[in-house]
Amino acid sequence: MDIIKVSSKSTPQKVAGAISNLFRESTDKVEMQAIGAGALNQAIKAIAIARGFVAPTGKNLVCIPAFSDIEIDGEERTAIKLIVEAL
Amino acid sequence: MDIIKVSSKSTPQKVAGAISNLFRESTDKVEMQAIGAGALNQAIKAIAIARGFVAPTGKNLVCIPAFSDIEIDGEERTAIKLIVEAL
Numbered sequence: 001m002d003i004i005k006v007s008s009k010s011t012p013q014k015v016a017g018a019i020s021n022l023f024r025e026s027t028d029k030v031e032m033q034a035i036g037a038g039a040l041n042q043a044i045k046a047i048a049i050a051r052g053f054v055a056p057t058g059k060n061l062v063c064i065p066a067f068s069d070i071e072i073d074g075e076e077r078t079a080i081k082l083i084v085e086a087l
Numbered sequence: 088m089d090i091i092k093v094s095s096k097s098t099p100q101k102v103a104g105a106i107s108n109l110f111r112e113s114t115d116k117v118e119m120q121a122i123g124a125g126a127l128n129q130a131i132k133a134i135a136i137a138r139g140f141v142a143p144t145g146k147n148l149v150c151i152p153a154f155s156d157i158e159i160d161g162e163e164r165t166a167i168k169l170i171v172e173a174l
Contacts, residue, residue: 048154048167061151065131065132065134080128
């Protein structure tokens with residue numbers, strides 16, 4: 001499964017483009033990772049935009065939020081993992 | 088459809104309780120509204136927690152993010168609407 005890491009500086013439009021490209025290439029599941037409220041905000045906006053990109057191909061994108069423990073510079077952080085699926 | 092308004096001060100655990108109560112009462116769609124990154128962060132965490140509350144009843148909660156224009160004190164703001172559905 002592909003993982004897209006989103007930061008607070010990511011542009012929702014560009015992330016949406018990356019998501020919809022993956023779904024166009026027959027992927028049916030994309031994982032996104034965001035650490036912090038700013039990053040999560042951009043990730044969720046990207047999914048809302050990607051829904052519009054992908055809808056004409058008959059795919060309805062939904063997202064499943066989950067917690068994910070990751071290690072950054074030896075420190076434990078909690079990231080939010082967003083699993084985007086096409087129904 | 089029920090609308091749950093989430094702020095940056097909302098407790099994800101409590102919001103998750105409210106969501107799962109609605110799903111227990113035979114609802115199959117809940118709408119959440121968040122304005123700003125902090126509020127959205129709490130809303131997404133609440134959905135992740137609610138998934139765990141609702142899973143034992145055989146329901147798999149997914150969320151559909153969308154933009155929503157709302158008016159606050161005569162000013163136009165963009166809120167994020169999260170439609171939570173049970174599969």
